[in-house]
Amino acid sequence: MLYIVDRRKNPTGKSLGNRQRFMRRAKAQIKKAVEESIRTRGITDINNGDQVIIPGKTLKEPGFHHVRRGGNRDYVLPGNKKFVQGDRVARPNEDGGGAGGSKASPDGDGEDEFQFTLTRDEFLDIFFEDLELPDLLKKSLKQTTAFRNARAGFSVQGTPANLSLVRTMRNSLARRIGLRRPKTDEIRDLEDQITALQEKANKRPSGKLTKPDDEKLHALLADLENAKRRMKSIPFIDPIDTRYNQFQQIPDPNTQAVMFCLMDVSGSMSEQMKELGKRFFMLLHLFLHRRYEHVDVVFIRHTSRASEVDEETFFYSRETGGTIVSTALEEMKKVLKDRYPTDQWNIYAAQASDGDNYSNDGAKCTALLAEDLLPKCQYYAYIEITDEREAEIFAAAEGETALWKSYAPLAAVNPRFSLKRVTKAADIFPVFRELFAKNRAEAKT
Amino acid sequence: MSTSSHSKNTTPAPAPEPSEPSEPSSKLLFNGADWDFDTLKNTYDAIEDIALNELKLDVYANQVEVITSEQMLDAYSSIGMPLMYHHWSFGKRFVRDDVMYRKGYQGLAYEIVINSNPCISYVMEENTIVMQALVMAHAAFGHNHFFKNNYLFKQWTDADGILDYLQFAKRYIAKCEDRYGFDAVERVLDAAHALMEQGVNRYSHPEKPNLAVELERERERAKYEDETYNDLWRTLPQTDTDDQDIDEIQRKMRIEERRAQFGLPEENLLYFLEKNAPAMQLWEREILRIVRNIGQYFYPQKQTKVMNEGCACYVHYSIMNSLYDKGLVSEGAMMEFIDSHSRVVFQAEFDDQRYSGFNPYALGFAMMQDIHRMCVDPTDEDRKWFPDIAGNNDPVETLKDAWANYRDESFILQFLSPKVMRDMRMFMIDDQSASPHLEVAAIHDDNGYRRVRRSLARMHDVSVREPDMQIVDVDIRGNRQLYVQHTEHEGIRLEKAEAEMTLGYIGQLWGYGVTLQAIDYKTGEILHETNYTPDDLTAA
Numbered sequence: 006m007l008y009i010v011d012r013r014k015n016p017t018g019k020s021l022g023n024r025q026r027f028m029r030r031a032k033a034q035i036k037k038a039v040e041e042s043i044r045t046r047g048i049t050d051i052n053n054g055d056q057v058i059i060p061g062k063t064l065k066e067p068g069f070h071h072v073r074r075g076g077n078r079d080y081v082l083p084g085n086k087k088f089v090q091g092d093r094v095a096r097p098n099e100d101g102g103g104a105g106g107s108k109a110s111p112d113g114d115g116e117d118e119f120q121f122t123l124t125r126d127e128f129l130d131i132f133f134e135d136l137e138l139p140d141l142l143k144k145s146l147k148q149t150t151a152f153r154n155a156r157a158g159f160s161v162q163g164t165p166a167n168l169s170l171v172r173t174m175r176n177s178l179a180r181r182i183g184l185r186r187p188k189t190d191e192i193r194d195l196e197d198q199i200t201a202l203q204e205k206a207n208k209r210p211s212g213k214l215t216k217p218d219d220e221k222l223h224a225l226l227a228d229l230e231n232a233k234r235r236m237k238s239i240p241f242i243d244p245i246d247t248r249y250n251q252f253q254q255i256p257d258p259n260t261q262a263v264m265f266c267l268m269d270v271s272g273s274m275s276e277q278m279k280e281l282g283k284r285f286f287m288l289l290h291l292f293l294h295r296r297y298e299h300v301d302v303v304f305i306r307h308t309s310r311a312s313e314v315d316e317e318t319f320f321y322s323r324e325t326g327g328t329i330v331s332t333a334l335e336e337m338k339k340v341l342k343d344r345y346p347t348d349q350w351n352i353y354a355a356q357a358s359d360g361d362n363y364s365n366d367g368a369k370c371t372a373l374l375a376e377d378l379l380p381k382c383q384y385y386a387y388i389e390i391t392d393e394r395e396a397e398i399f400a401a402a403e404g405e406t407a408l409w410k411s412y413a414p415l416a417a418v419n420p421r422f423s424l425k426r427v428t429k430a431a432d433i434f435p436v437f438r439e440l441f442a443k444n445r446a447e448a449k450t
Numbered sequence: 451m452s453t454s455s456h457s458k459n460t461t462p463a464p465a466p467e468p469s470e471p472s473e474p475s476s477k478l479l480f481n482g483a484d485w486d487f488d489t490l491k492n493t494y495d496a497i498e499d500i501a502l503n504e505l506k507l508d509v510y511a512n513q514v515e516v517i518t519s520e521q522m523l524d525a526y527s528s529i530g531m532p533l534m535y536h537h538w539s540f541g542k543r544f545v546r547d548d549v550m551y552r553k554g555y556q557g558l559a560y561e562i563v564i565n566s567n568p569c570i571s572y573v574m575e576e577n578t579i580v581m582q583a584l585v586m587a588h589a590a591f592g593h594n595h596f597f598k599n600n601y602l603f604k605q606w607t608d609a610d611g612i613l614d615y616l617q618f619a620k621r622y623i624a625k626c627e628d629r630y631g632f633d634a635v636e637r638v639l640d641a642a643h644a645l646m647e648q649g650v651n652r653y654s655h656p657e658k659p660n661l662a663v664e665l666e667r668e669r670e671r672a673k674y675e676d677e678t679y680n681d682l683w684r685t686l687p688q689t690d691t692d693d694q695d696i697d698e699i700q701r702k703m704r705i706e707e708r709r710a711q712f713g714l715p716e717e718n719l720l721y722f723l724e725k726n727a728p729a730m731q732l733w734e735r736e737i738l739r740i741v742r743n744i745g746q747y748f749y750p751q752k753q754t755k756v757m758n759e760g761c762a763c764y765v766h767y768s769i770m771n772s773l774y775d776k777g778l779v780s781e782g783a784m785m786e787f788i789d790s791h792s793r794v795v796f797q798a799e800f801d802d803q804r805y806s807g808f809n810p811y812a813l814g815f816a817m818m819q820d821i822h823r824m825c826v827d828p829t830d831e832d833r834k835w836f837p838d839i840a841g842n843n844d845p846v847e848t849l850k851d852a853w854a855n856y857r858d859e860s861f862i863l864q865f866l867s868p869k870v871m872r873d874m875r876m877f878m879i880d881d882q883s884a885s886p887h888l889e890v891a892a893i894h895d896d897n898g899y900r901r902v903r904r905s906l907a908r909m910h911d912v913s914v915r916e917p918d919m920q921i922v923d924v925d926i927r928g929n930r931q932l933y934v935q936h937t938e939h940e941g942i943r944l945e946k947a948e949a950e951m952t953l954g955y956i957g958q959l960w961g962y963g964v965t966l967q968a969i970d971y972k973t974g975e976i977l978h979e980t981n982y983t984p985d986d987l988t989a990a
Contacts, residue, residue, distance in 0.1 A: 007494050008513040008568065009487060012521060013575055019524040020544045027541025029632065066539055067951035068644050069917045069936070069944055076942030077882045081906040083808065084799020085877040085893055093887040094879070121545035122552075 027064075028127065031119075034059035039128060058120045154252040163249025172248035180246060186239040187232040195229045261299040262351040262383075264290060265337050268319065269358040271308040271328045278390040281427055282357030283320055285388055289355050301350075303340055307333035309363070313340060328361045330408060334373040347381050354378070354385045360406025367411030374412075379421055387412055387424045477777045485579035490514070493583050494590070500772045501591040505765065505846055509594040510609060511568040514586060516575050522559070523547055525572060529748070530562045532570065533616040535623040535740075537639050560790075563589035565597040565751070567609040580786045583779070587769040592762025599854045600757070602750035612747060619740040626733050638734045641955035642720060642741035648919050649720030649742040650749045708926060715920040718742070719934070719956065722921045728930065729961035738959070753857040753912050760814020761853050763795060764822070767815070797874060808909075813874075817861075820870050821849055835867060858910035866903045868894070878905045883941060917944055918971075930962035937971045944968070950980060957982045 028035065038057035088094070159172055180186075202222045206214045214222060266286045268279070293300045304319035305311055308326035311333040337354065345352060362370070379385055389409055405413070409424065416422045479493045494514065501507045517525070527544035528534035560581055564570040571589040573582055597603050608615075627635045642649070709715070716722040723730070724738040751758065770787050773779045779787075797812035798804040821839065824832045825848050828840035839848050852861060871894040878901055880891035892898030892905075908914050923933040934956065936944055949966065957964045966980040 007491070007498070008511075009490060009494075010513060010515045011487070012515045012517045012572075015517075015521065019521070020527050020540060022536040023527060023538065023541030023544055025541070026536055026538035026632070026636070027545065030538040030541075030636075064538075064542055065948075065951070066640075066643060067948040067955075068647055069919055069949055069952055071915075071917055072943050072945050075883050077884075077940040078942060079878055079880045079891060079905050080909055081808075081876050081878050081902055082800035083797055083874045083876055084801065084805075085875040086799075086801075088877050088890040088893055090890060090893055090895070090898060092890040094890065096881075096886065096888055119542070119546070121549050 031059055031064060034063060035123070039123070057123055060119070064119055153255050155255045157251045157253035159248045160251040161248065163251065167249040167252075169248045169250045173242065173246050176246035176248065177242045180243060181239065181241070184239050185235070186241075187236055192229065192232050192236065195225055195232060199225050199229060261301070261349065262293050262353060263301040263303060263345045264293055265303045265305060265340075265352070265354040266319065267305045267307070267333045267337065267354065267356040267358075269308070269328055269330070269333075269361065270306045270319075270322075270324045271361070272323075272325055273328070273359050273361050274390075275392075278359060278392070279320060279357075281390045281429075282388070285357060285427070286355055289353065289386070293353060301345075303337075305333050305336050305340070307336070311336040327363060328358075329363045329366050330358065331366050331369040331373055334370060334378060338373065338377050341378075341381060352382045354382050356385070356387045357390055358387070358408055359391065360389045360408045362407040362411070364407060367407060370408070371411050371415055374422070375415055375419070379415075379419055382421060385422045387416075387422070389424065389426045391426055391428050478780055479583075479773070479778045480579045480783070481780065483578035483580070485582055489579055490516075490582060493579065494586055496773060496778055497583065497587050497591065497769055500769050501587070501595075501765070504772060505591075505768060506850075507591055507595040507765070508598055509569065509591055510566075510598050512590045512594065513568040513570045514590060515570060515572050517572050518575055519551075522562070522572065522574055523551060525562050526559075530564065531616055532564065533613065533620050535620045535639075536627075537643070538636065539643060561585040561589045563593045564612075565593075565603060565607060565609055565747075566612050569594040569597065569609075578786065580779070580783045581790065583773070583783075584766055584770060584787055584790060587766035588762045591769065592765035593758060595765065595850075596754070596758050596761045596853055599850070600750070600754060600857075601855055602753060602857055606750050607747050615743065619744070622740065623737065626737065630733065635737070637958065638737045639741070641959050642738050644952045644955045645719050645723075646741055646745040647916055649718060649738075649745045651718050651721070651746065652749075652913065705923065709923060712924055712926075714924070715922045715935070717918075717920045719919060719921060720745075723956070723959045726924070727960050730959065734959075749912075750857075753859070755810040756808075756814040756817075756858045756910060757853060757856065757861050758814070759811045760816075760818045761849075763791075763811055763815035764818035764849065767791065767819075799875075808906075816870050816874065817865055817867075818849060820867050821845065821852065821865060823869075824867065829869075831868060836865075859907045859912075862910055863903065863907040866906065868899045871899055871902055876902050876906065878902045914939075922967075930960075932956070932960050932962065932964045934964060934966045936966065936968045938968045938977055939971050950982075953980060953982050957984060 035057060038059050159169055199222065202214065202218060202225070205218065206212060206222075213219070264286075268274070268282050270279070274282075290300065290302060302316070304314050304316055306314055306319050306324070307328075307330065308324045309329045309332065310326070311329075313336060314322075333356075341347075341352065374385070387408075389406065412422075412424055416424050479496055480489050485493075494512075501509070523544060525532065526547050527540045529540070534540065560574060560577055562572045569590065571586065571594075573585050573589075577585065597607075597609060603609075623635060623639075712722070712726060714722075720738050720742040724735045724742065727735075730738075770779070770784070770791075774781075774784050795809070795812045795815045797809045797816075798806075822845040824836055824840050825842050825845035828836075832840040842848060852865060856864060875894060877893040878891045878898065880889045882889075892901040894902065918937040918939070920935050920937070921932065922935045925931040925933075934953070936949075953964055953966050961984065963981065963983045965982070968977045968979075969975060970977055
């Protein structure tokens with residue numbers, strides 16, 4: 006009469022479909038709540054899920070119900086302490102306090118707001134909704150992906166190198182047994198018996214065998230001939246036995262990306278400007294992290310010299326000196342060559358600078374970018390961080406910085422390269438969106 | 451909780467460990483809190499022995515399924531069913547319960563039980579063995595017996611077929627989503643859910659769901675209409691109201707004829723729409739039917755909350771005590787049981803912060819225990835009030851008869867004794883909207899018992915609790931306006947905003963205008979009217 010079933014190993018998340026439908030339903034509200042939440046919290050803890058509160062109105066499930074109050078009604082309550090028949094009690098106030106005693110239940114009609122927790126993925130999906138990595142799709146379509154061989158069973162055709170011995174021999178053996186091909190041992194055995202008989206004949210004075218032996222010899226000779234014939238006509242390995250290992254080419258998608266952060270750390274970059282750069286890098290990192298399983302980050306800082314450093318040094322240690330941007334590009338080229346072959350890595354780069362550069366360096370930078378770096382990069386973003394007070398000056402076209410001047414022509418022709426100006430923290434997100442906006446490619450081409 | 455085999459407390463009952471031979475506790479089914487499947491099985495067997503041989507319960511075969519808390523949350527959100535189609539409202543319930551659970555505002559139920567054959571009870575792995583025993587006694591025998599024997603369940607639900615039907619429903623709706631898109635299906639489901647409470651047959655016998663027969667009938671009807679089509683009819687005046695020359699009687703007869711044609715008035719709104727909405731696709735009709743059938747399946751549970759829980763609590767209480775009397779469970783286990791039990795049957799008083807209406811477990815259990823008491827140890831008062839059962843010395847049969855033949859409303863009306871009313875200190879409030887005060891109309895005394903009891907019974911009457919909605923007319927020759935009527939009792943109106951939204955859903959299914967009329971149940975006069983035209987609907 007009893008069955009006990011252990012369901013604990015069953016796949017969980019049975020109501021995932023329901024959750025997704027719920028998210029779809031409340032999409033607009035959730036999105037609004039997420040945007041609000043992004044505005045209020047630091048960008049560093051963006052990598053977590055979040056609790057969102059959305060108005061319950063759109064999630065209302067209406068029905069025909071009686072009003073809770075009004076009309077003439079009677080009801081019974083438990084826990085009488087002092088009332089007797091005929092007592093009058095003041096009507097409890099609207100929210101159900103007083104004699105009613107109860108608050109509106111949380112799932113009842115008093116439900117105005119609906120609170121729940123988004124997972125990190127859901128949160129970020131919404132955060133990134135309109136963004137897309139530039140040309141990512143194109144890349145994945147055109148990509149000369151690396152292939153990997155995977156076993157895919159056996160085939161009747163193939164190159165000899167792929168011959169599966171075990172399978173072939175198994176088939177051969179089965180066929181040989183099935184067709185009664187004599188074994189070598191059996192033939193040798195027959196031959197031995199014949200030889201024995203013939204020797205026996207030679208030993209006898211007559212040189213002849215007794216009659217039964219003679220008959221036996223003849224039978225053996227016939228058997229031997231028969232066996233040899235069979236052996237000849239039934240091959241040891243027939244083409245129908247052969248089996249070859251089959252391999253399939255499985256595309257090995259590139260699931261790793263490296264992100265280069267290049268920043269000018271010379272004295273002209275204030276802490277505040279570096280902070281802005283940091284935010285941009287973080288956002289980019291987060292974004293790449295969404296798309297790739299594994300993301301490496303390389304920090305290259307430069308003054309008049311460039312070096313690869315760790316994150317801490319990158320953001321917080323000060324350097325003095327002039328500004329030669331091409332050193333950083335050289336360094337990046339070197340790191341790329343040493344550690345990140347393009348067939349294994351998706352390469353992204355972001356450069357933050359205040360736009361200063363050594364006056365003769367511009368041409369070298371452009372050349373390095375156009376010839377060495379951009380062809381290897383999926384995307385190269387340059388953001389120019391300018392002081393708020395200077396922003397207005399730079400808004401005028403002639404106020405361009407040295408670096409901007411050298412980069413601008415390149416950006417105009419190369420869709421993988423883009424430039425933006427940022428003056429305050431609030432600019433980061435819009436700029437980021439603009440850089441990665443879905444329709445960027447369409448707009449440019 | 452780990453159920454690994456090295457757990458030291460999991461001794462199967464038939465083979466007492468030699469290390470504790472002097473203890474009389476060698477008879478114990480279990481020790482401590484941990485459990486494994488052997489312990490579970492042995493405990494179940496002991497419970498089954500008591501349930502079948504002492505209480506003589508009549509149950510479906512049992513299937514006990516052990517699940518994790520996450521799976522329990524899953525089951526919660528899809529109205530306790532193991533299989534359910536997808537809908538956002540279940541997702542909403544899930545995320546809400548999830549938040550409540552994770553924050554610790556709300557515990558999870560120890561079990562969920564499904565009215566199916568075999569009867570499936572879900573138990574959580576976190577439960578201690580004492581809780582598992584309690585849960586098995588409660589669900590696998592208490593609820594199970596009730597499901598199998600109560601007349602409402604017998605009449606309205608099909609325990610053998612429900613899981614197959616849900617499987618069908620889930621597949622069907624998934625298929626519709628594939629074919630017609632999420633949005634189209636969601637619109638129909640939203641509308642159908644809004645009308646779920648008005649989608650049950652309350653009085654007649656339900657027909658067995660059979661789409662093939664329905665389709666055949668539909669085809670025949672269409673064929674008949676084609677054959678008998680007469681173009682002349684088209685030239686007749688369009689609406690009834692235009693026929694000024696037709697006298698009043700004839701017009702009334704026409705209306706009657708029309709109503710008869712559509713089987714009006716019809717209280718099953720979903721049924722009416724499924725069969726008669728002019729513009730609906732077949733798959734939309736089938737979805738309405740699915741929602742209707744599921745609503746119908748749950749309708750008996752809505753009407754028997756107090757009895758169902760009372761029955762289950764009585765059964766688990768009796769079984770656990772019997773286990774203890776036989777020395778099969780320890781005193782410690784009994785203490786744990788009593789702790790859980792008393793929390794389950796706790797009734798907050800009306801002025802308590804925790805009060806949110808009568809607790810069906812508390813009321814049900816109190817009444818069952820009281821019936822038991824009256825059967826074996828009646829007072830003079832009981833003999834006067836319940837001459838049939840007082841002192842009959844057969845509490846189990848008396849209870850089983852009650853469980854089989856009543857629903858909450860009739861059960862309370864029949865069996866609520868003055869003692870329970872006194873114990874729970876019930877009093878009745880009369881709330882007249884014209885009066886600035888509430889009046890205590892009756893309390894737990896000789897003058898008041900009957901009135902309190904009647905009022906409490908009415909509170910548990912689903913047909914009183916839920917509004918009386920009917921489709922009364924269709925202007926089929928005119929603009930196809932549909933007339934929905936709410937019969938208003940004692941000035942208790944519908945929740946306005948919700949009613950308007952729901953009306954919109956009816957309009958969406960119907961495809962033409964809908965009028966909601968509220969009429970007074972005494973005079974029949976129309977109190978107020980709300981109109982919906984398709985334009986409003988599309989704009990909404």
